[in-house]
Amino acid sequence: SQEVITKDNVNLTVDAVIYFKVMDPFRVMYNVAMFEDAISKLAQTNLRNIIGDMNLDQILASRDKMNLELRKTLDEIxxxxxxxxxxxxxxDVQPPQDIVDAMSRQMKAERTKRAAVLEAEAVKQADILKAEGKKAAAILGAEGEAKSIETVAEAERKKKMLISEGEAKAIEQVFNAIHDGRPTKDILMIKYLEALEKMADGKATKIFMPVETSGMLSGAAALGEMLRGEGPAGLLGTTTQKKEEKKKEE
Structure with a gap:
């Protein structure tokens, strides 16, 4: 191991291992004395130079890069x-204890900060999800209400159509019955009086008569007297007399 100083003036204790292979024993014996010590000294010198150009954070994060650079330099020599x-x-790269403590506090603070950020992000995401859920629920509720209103309106429309179609059908049937039956004026007058009676009680809303009312009104009084039996030729009186004669015969 050896003591080295980083670019940012931090004293480090560094341990390194060198693996080498003798390729030419003759040159080893005649070109360098005690070649193992020479390689060790050479490695220490170059390692000191490499670390002196780097700060502490780079050294701790780039150990593989330092290994390759040192091997290349030593192999060339x-x-x-x-x-x-x-x-x-x-x-091994061992900083002083005070640096280790400071790094520990820094790492702890960084973890605390990261945890706080993650927690805040989680709360944010939860709030976003809640808001999106409420929004989706509101949209679904509005769509459901709109669909319900549309369904009710459609049902009411169909109901009115059916009622209108029924009234039209009934009017058509009445008209056809009257037209096909060829009623006399007396029958039409009776129906007219019945319609007037319904109008009087406030329940009737629509009256359809296939004849002119002016002609009916001129004979309404006479027909009324006939029905009430006012006079010797009254319809009601004649009918009553016939019923009594029939009872006597029985």
Whole structure:
């Protein structure tokens, strides 16, 4: 391990492992004395240079990148010695305790902040879902009410149509019956008086007569006297007399 200083002036203790392979023993023996120590010193020097160009956060987040860069640098130098550096592993990066404590507090604060943000986002989403639910319920309620009003209106319209069709049918049937039966003026006069009686009690709203009322009105008085039996030729009197004679015969 060795002590190094980062770009942002943090003292670190770094442990690294160098894996190498002797490719040319002759060059190793005649080009460098105690090549293992030479490789170790070379690794420490280059590691110090690499870490000195990086701040603490970069070092903690880029360990793999540092391994590759250090291996490439060492391999280029040791190749002249007949040695190949196959792998470099930075195993431990240890900041001072005060930095560790500060980082711990920072991480805790970051987690707390993140939790608060997530909680606020959850509340926001819940409120949005509630609002959307209320909106959807209101829309469905309005659509249901509109559908109900439409159904009632349609039923009322059909009811009026059926009533109108029934009245028209009844009028047509009455007209056809009167027309086909060829009624006499006396029968029409009786029906007319019955209609007047219905009009008098306030229940009748529509009266349809297929004859002119002027002719009927001229004979209404005479027909009324006939029905009431006022006079010797009264219709009611004659009818009563015939009934009494029939009883005597029996």
């Amino acid at each position: 040791t190749d002249r010695w007949g040695v190949r550096v196959t792998r470099v592993e930075i195993q």
